[in-house]
Amino acid sequence: MTSTLHSNLTRVDGRGNTIRASETSALFILVSVIATIGVVAYMLFLLNPDARGDLLPYSMVLVAETILVGQALLSMWTILASGYEPRGFAYHEAKRTLLPSTPSRGDEMMLAGRTLLVDVFVTVYGEDIATVERTVTAAVALRGAHRTWVLDDGRSDDVKEIAARLGAWYVRRLSGNGAKAGNINHALSIAKGEFFAVFDADFVPDPDFLIETIPFFVEENVAFVQTPQAYGNLHTVISRGAAYMQSVFYRFVQRGRNRFNAAFCVGTNVVFRRSAIDEIGGIHTDSKSEDVWTALTLHERGWTSVYIADILAVGDAPETIEAYSKQQLRWATGGFEILLTHNPFSPRRKLTGDQRIQYFVTATFYLTGICPLLLLLVPPLEIYFDLRPMNLGVTVWTWALFYCGFYLMQIVLAWFVVGSFRWETLTLATVSFPIYAKALWNVLTGKDTGWHVTGAASRRSPFEFIVPQVLFFVFLALTSVVAIYRDVHNGTLTLATAWNLTNTVIMGAFVVTAFREQHLTRYPDRRTLPAQETEPMTNPVTIVARPLPRHPEPVLLAQGVTK
Structure with missing residues (x-):
């Protein structure tokens, strides 16, 4: 699943196949x-x-x-406009000095002369155990000093055991408020890193993910760096169709949005600056499309986003009609919410003219469906x-x-x-028109459809x-x-x-x-079906489990974590 850096324009996956950026x-x-x-x-x-x-x-x-x-x-x-290259001199210089030249300092990362504290969040909610283990294994193995956190809203003891065995920290909150966004915000109350990366449970990161993304943050106005969603499970009609539908977007449209400072977050395979998220009060929780809303809020506050088209994580596209329908319903609902409740062309929005157009395109895109x-x-x-x-x-x-x-x-x-x-x-x-028509109707009537994991099937x-x-x-x-x-x-x-x-x-x-x-x-x-989702509990107790001492304590420790 994981891939190694081959060149600026190609990557090679674990089976030796060349993946073009x-x-x-x-x-x-x-x-x-x-x-x-x-x-x-x-x-x-x-x-x-x-x-x-x-x-x-x-x-x-x-x-x-x-x-x-x-x-x-x-x-x-x-x-x-997609010919814009976000990597400038400052990026390359920061990347050159990111890792120490002396082996004695291990995998410590330095940016602008200071040691970094990076948290890596793997969000889990009922996904298949083998899928979770694959992602956590890759997250722990990322190059660069970091701490991996498994944020388990599925409250699975099997996931807890995997986290402990692999050397990751495990967080279980027993209230499902805010869905995925609430899960991340809860983890931010515990983890204290200056930057944090987010991966869905089915997206396996490349070992060089942090090495390729963190240097962008040498520019102090960069709020997040987004990488594409690429898929490795193209063995059903639904998964192939869903993956190919996004090809143009990730290969060209998102790159073009760099020129307008309008590339937005897609919820996974992304790194955030902690101070930027703190400034807007955390990840947006009032929508099932928390990623787009968070990016929109950051852009309205004057922050900058960066998108790079290199494939730095490989995940799973929806394989079934049920999974595809729920994914598209969630995404379309988020777009229509922006259109009907937060019109980008409103004079109250603090966006540039280019950003207004780009977010209007995002908000109206699912009308085409x-x-x-x-x-x-x-x-x-x-x-x-x-x-x-x-x-x-x-x-x-x-x-x-x-x-x-x-x-x-x-x-x-x-x-x-x-x-x-x-x-x-x-x-x-x-x-797919019934899905998008339903999403539009739900937004018009204020109906809440609940949160559904893309990869969870029944x-x-x-x-x-x-x-x-x-x-x-x-x-x-x-x-x-x-x-x-x-x-x-x-x-x-x-x-x-x-x-x-x-x-x-x-x-x-x-x-x-x-x-x-x-x-x-x-x-x-x-076939092997993912684990079933469980009903959220109402008791807002947090369990933070420390990984088993399988290997030496990570170089950088989060503060205020109970043991």
Whole structure:
């Protein structure tokens, strides 16, 4: 799982596979520019009064495509800024002197002439024991003097034993207030490090994680350094789709946000400056997307963030429909909360103009996930009611030319990043609209969905989470039958029929995926399920366990810790 530094642009994992970090090549810039031109041309085509069709389907297409085009243009703008390199002279000089030149001083780290105290937090909440052990082992083995803390909100004695055996400190709080954010804030009341890193229980850090990130803090206004989320469990349709969906974001969009001081925290694989978090009152606890909100608050206070695209930790993408649905619901809820309760364009927000735009993109991004709902309904309107989004004078070839100029170039752009066309990503992007619609509704109504661990799974049927998708598949399949009968009777194949058949196939692929997953659920001996989550206890007692004396006491000790 872990990887070692190979060069600035490549890394090699434990199996010898080369993992490329991000570089902005001239070819990628060219593809991005062409894609941008395609986006603009398609939008001008839609807005042309001569191309306008019936009001209802045209309005649905216009609303959906306006959101998609707006996000695409803003993403292109950010991507084209991704050539910014955050490593300057100060970083390289700090890295050169970070570790002592004399072996007698061990793994002590020095920054700006002072010895560092670094805490490494591994947040745990019911994940598989083997997964936790793998991450804690890697965290303890990080280069550079540090103290590893296992923050166990799952209250597992097995996790406590692992922490003791591996030489990590173990913290168990018996109240679940604030979920993950509350867990970290509670640990900050005990740990006293000047900096602290956070890893989810399923993200295994590279040995050089601290060596590559800590030197950025030589600049005193840097609040946190974020690294990508990379995944090593790409063996299911869901995990591959979920991972590839984020490729462009982590390889290019986050890098581009460096130029605007708007790269935000993603909750894991990150290092914080303790004083910056203290200034804002701790990690944000009033949202399930505590990471984005914390970054937003820090930026409003004038702090700087840094994102580097080197893969310094490898974790697990959601493997099941349940895990994916809960993850996306949590993320989308956080975005919509910012949009509806903390609008970045409000004059009360102390953000730069660039930061306002970037956080607005973040807040509105999941609206793009609701757009497929509108587009899925357009072909049936023509098939059943003869309502067309475009004027009959517009030929299929004319429409296809502009349509491909937008969508085909987006696929080419994604192919450039991932290396091939990934149908799993297209499928998840099309079928996830019920999740995002639910997130928007929850924010509008103030409904609290509770906290769910991405990697924690259960034996529940996946069909419990995709009822709307199944109903849509049945509806689209029946509509396709009607459309084919109509076209055969008329002696011509229409665009609406082809469009509806494509949507039916995509929805059907997702339903097939659910059937396969349910088969595994019925035969649990064919896979290993993570430990079940336990109900939080109300007694706010804290247990701090000291690691067994398997090896000498760490060089740097936290203050005020009970033994």
